[in-house]
Amino acid sequence: MTIDKNARYRTSHEYARRDGASIVTGISDHAQDSLGDIVFVELPAVGKALRQGEAFGVVESVKAASDLYMPMSGTITEVNAALQGDPALINKDPYGAGWMIKFTPSNASEWDGLLDAAAYEKEAGKE
């Protein structure tokens, strides 16, 4: 299991990483590994405002469909279009080419409530 040390995490395995004033979100390496081969991902429209913990999309693996949750509240500014043609990018490079959404956070203090890398590693290790 690899962990992006610069990111923070939800217990539901989404990560949030600062990118200038934006947040980049996807799912952790642990999550992609448990899901198995990812074959489809549904992402929100750019401009959509979502609250922390609200579903922003769905990831479908060979095994099952799983909802994706906003790590923080914000407005979607970009989605990773490459995932439509090649959802397996999430398996290959979850923190890089397999990113899912970028958003402008509307409540910066929510960052502090997310798990840091060490805490997430401990949490994911329990599964």
Next chain:
Amino acid sequence: MAPFAGYDMPISYPTGAVEEHLVTRRAVGLFDIDHMGQIEVSGPGADEFVSSTVSARILDMKDRDARYSLLLDEQGLVLDDLFVYRLPGRWWIVVNASNRQADYDWFKRRAPAGVKVVDHSEATYMIAVQGPRVLELLDQVSGGAVSVLPRFTSGDISIRGIPVLFGRTGYTGEDGGELFFPAERAVELWELLLAEGEKRGIETKAIGLAARDSLRFEAGMPLHGHEISPAINALEAGFKWACDFEKDFVGRPALEKIQVEGLKRRLVGIEVAGGVPREGYELRSEAGAPIGQCVAGMFCPTVKKYAANAFVLPEFVKAGTKLKVMIHGNPKDAVVVKRPLYVPAYRR
């Protein structure tokens, strides 16, 4: 690992389900299918008994032939699907894991005096070897005993001293076969095949349940509990071809009645844009009326499509018919397509 009919089965190996599917389509896939059951029927009157119990024509089979059939109840509902082998002096019937006991009881209960019904499942191991390079691999380890067997026949071969009944059948749409052999040699044969494949430069991988499902799905083969079940009759599932109406068999009168009355629903294939259709998802007409339900659905790695099999009202079965499938509460565009999505090797 996932529990399946009392067995722990790997959903996928470290290779990953999609790659396992593709390996089977291009080289050799090994399937640990010991959960399948084997029932032997023999004795005076066995031929007529088997013929009247299963749906397919079997009395024209020669020794060593293998044929697909259904096992129906008196209502024409599908208890199981089978591979029936005619071996010298006996019938060797391969049944699904979850139905093994019920199938055995069904044969046993109906068997007339003199006909012997024996469950060989515990002593027999079963590995399927499927893919375009299987004959090349197996010929090299069996002294060329495999490729001489025509499709849908079987032979007794020896793989490095392990006695194997080889049936040139399968459940993936690829060439290859299914191996029956003494259970205590299972690990030895499994590892031998993987090692021989590697040694000879023939890509050979272990394949899990998820790829087994997507392979059979693309090739248009049914999975018990999905396209066929005791709640589905043979005709609505599209298996008239596996029923011989020129002989007597359990379920025939019911099917003839159903044929006269007309089918209330039929199995179709659909392709979907914008999501993965899965078992249980509802189908609607373009006008929004409920018209059926998916019984299996997935991403198909060879044809690179999202597809499902579904039972729908008879007026929606024509290829090209536009439908909606409800995915996570949203209607997504779907279209009825011709099955199978992938034409099996034996039909090419």
